[in-house]
Amino acid sequence: MTEIKQKRKPRKYTDEFKRQLVGLYHSGKRRCDICREYDISQSLFDKWVKQAENSGSFYEKDNRTPEQEELVKLRKEYRQLKMENDILKQAALVLGRK
Numbered sequence: 001m002t003e004i005k006q007k008r009k010p011r012k013y014t015d016e017f018k019r020q021l022v023g024l025y026h027s028g029k030r031r032c033d034i035c036r037e038y039d040i041s042q043s044l045f046d047k048w049v050k051q052a053e054n055s056g057s058f059y060e061k062d063n064r065t066p067e068q069e070e071l072v073k074l075r076k077e078y079r080q081l082k083m084e085n086d087i088l089k090q091a092a093l094v095l096g097r098k
Contacts, residue, residue, distance in 0.1 A: 013040075015058050018048045018052070018058050019052070021034055021038060021040075021045065021048065022048055022049050022052045025045075025049060031045060031046075050063075051063050
């Protein structure tokens, strides 16, 4: 009989917890030991270390490159213009009927 693996719920980690683990790493504790002891993936831990070194913040918006920021801004502007265009099309249809 095959065993069915249950999907683990995403866990939430506090910024303080992340800082503590990054601090352990910077004080010399091995990455693989930290990940095993606290049951976190190495890729997630690497992300935390990179964020802490880049900006000191664990929030995605604080760790964006200028290009990523520009892309977010352009996407927002695109959505706004598309909405305005749809409104104008509807207005033209309504005015065209009169």
